Amino acid sequence: MTHTPTEPELPAEETPELRAAQADAQAIANDVVARVLARAGTARADGGTVHTVADGDQLELEERTALRRVAGLSTELEDVTEVEYRQLRLERVVLVGLFSGGEHAARDAEISLRELAALAETAGSQVLDGLLQRRQKPDPGTYLGSGKALELAQVVLATGADTVIVDSELAPSQRRALEDVVKVKVVDRTALILDIFAQHAKSREGKAQVELAQLEYLLPRLRGWGESMSRQAGGQVGGAGAGMGSRGPGETKIELDRRRIRDRMAKLRREINGMKPARETKRLSRKRNAIPAVAIAGYTNAGKSSLLNALTGAGVLVQNALFATLDPTVRRTKTEDGRVYTFTDTVGFVRHLPHQLVEAFRSTLEEVGDADILLHVVDASHPDPEGQIAAVREVLSEIPAFEDVHEIVVLNKADVADPTVVGRIQRRERHTAVVSAHSGEGIAELRARIAAELPRPGVHVDLVVPYERGDLVHRVHEHGDIELTEHVAAGTHLRGRVDEQLATELRQVAVAH
Known part of the structure; x- marks a missing residue:
């Protein structure tokens, strides 16, 4: 019996259709990375910070902008532990992200990667390159998979980067495995946000809250390199008689770090609890004197501080960067008919805000729950304002009494926003106000609306x-x-x-x- 010869079938992973799909995904990823690098992050996209007369002297800005990474600092994996290593200032970075495929997923990945670039720049780093991979879920080993991790190592080598920033929270094992391949420091999104908070916190309570969040994140991720990881050889190891006198330095460095971190965390918790009565006393004093309160909350870089300055002339720090404001600012002001009330400018939010920070700043966020009116500030010119609104509400929903606060969605930056986007959000949200803190558009109307909706004596x-x-x-x-x-x-x-x-x-x- 004769058999007609047939064309040998290509393995499933090498079919022309699959190769074409992979090429399309790679092209989409390359286009996204190119656009992200061209924009160089939302925080710097427009070339810096623009101030108005209402912002005042901005004396703090010079000190803030001087906080930049140290150029030319070596960050080779030497014999240090993570506690010491995280003190190093890192400046030249490559961004890494994943998307599941398709144009919608690529758009979400671009928004997230642009935000990551802005975060990196706010931390004082220089974004050199990016790598976006289509993958349904992260590789449990190296996050990217072995092949893409090697490609990333080549990108790092070619650009001279000293840090890789991953647009996700990495498991300790993933970070170690990826670091072993790329041979430079690997930082995830959570660590980057914590670093920015550490730079920007000013008050004693703010610094304590940030340090506590950093240590909670760091504790399960301790790692040593070089001799700091050598094992102790106590007792009769392997029956070879290698006992006393043959013990190496062991993991004592890491063990000592763990103990110090736990002691420090306990001390910080005591300090933060000790500051709580003073804050509650101030809040109760305002309640006792029946001073109505307005809280300003929203996504980071939405223009909350600019809005506060436009409404009150408070002159608080305004910077075109993410997380410029960490310590809440309380300002007294008056309505046209002379009634006194307070404005509180709170810390900004971001997608996937580290849960350590939500916990650490819970006491600060309680200002929102105690407010009579919440001004939820939204950057109406952002590519995904609805996503920002959802991210903010996700965090605020964890605050007691948030549901009882009257919320006004303030669509800021209306002078540069797309009117169709503004209209779309107005149709979706019950209570909105359209303003521009920069040009002054809508500020008088918002001030009058706040006065009308503040609770009146009974x-x-x-x-x-x-x-x-x-x-x-x-x-x-x-x-x-x-x-x-x-x-x-x-x-x-x-x-x-x-x-x-x-x-x-x-x-x-x-x-x-």
Whole structure:
């Protein structure tokens, strides 16, 4: 019986269709990386920071911009542990990311990689190149897979990079395996964000919160290189009689680091708990005096500090960079009719915000839960504003009482935003305001809206306060709604609305009229 010869089948992994699909994916990945590198990250895309008169002198900015990486510093894997190694300033980086395939996934990967480039630049690094791989899920070994990891090593060698930044949170084993292949420092997205927070924190509490988050991240990822990893050879090893006198330095360096980290974490937790009463006292003082509160929250670099300056002239630091504001700023201001209220500018959010930071900054974020109004600031000119809104709400949902706060979505940067995008968000969100902190568009309207929606005092009073209690009259002027003020023989005749506590104090001193 004769057989007709047939064309031998190509292995499944080498079919023309599959090769074409792989080529298309590679082309998409290359285009994404090229666009990311051309833009060089959102934080620097427009060539720097633009200030307005409302921003004031910005005296802190000079110090902030001086914080840059040290050029020419060697970062070879020498005999140091991770605790010492993370102190090194790294400056020349290659970005790495994954996408699952398709144009929608590539668009999401581009937005995320652009943000990673901005994060790297905010940390003071220079982005040299990028590598994006189509893969359904990360390789459990080297995150990229062995072939792509070797390709990455060649990119690192060709560009002279000293650091690889991965757009994800790596498992300790993945980071070690990838580091062993590329031979330079590997940093994941979480470590990069923690590094920026460490640079930008100013207050004692902010520094303690960031350090605690760093140590929680670092503890399971300790690693030694060189002699610091040599094992102890105690007892009769292998029956060869190698006992006392033959013990090496062992893992004592890492063990010592672990103990120091745990001790330091315990101390930081005690310090942060010790600062809590002072913060709560200030908050209770504002509540006792019935001062309404407005919190400003939103995605990082959405323009929260610029908006605060435009609304109040506070002059807080404004920088076109991610996480420029870490320490919450509280400013008092007044409505047109004289009522006092406070603005609180909070830390910005980002996609995949490290859970260590959410926990560490929970006390700070509680300012949002205690506010009467939340201004949720959104960069309306961003490629994915809805994604930013979802990322912010995901974090805020963990804060007690957040659901009870009246939220206004403030679409900032309207002067450079696409009107169709602005309209789309307005149709989706119940309460919105369109403003530009830079040009001043919509600021007056937003200020009037805040005044209209702030809670008003609920107790009506009509009484005479003796002249020696001018302090109570002053509090009524600051925190109440006054319908009538007149001076009579017995004192100051007041008619209006005040909060319950102030009404009680007024009734205790009131005289007949």
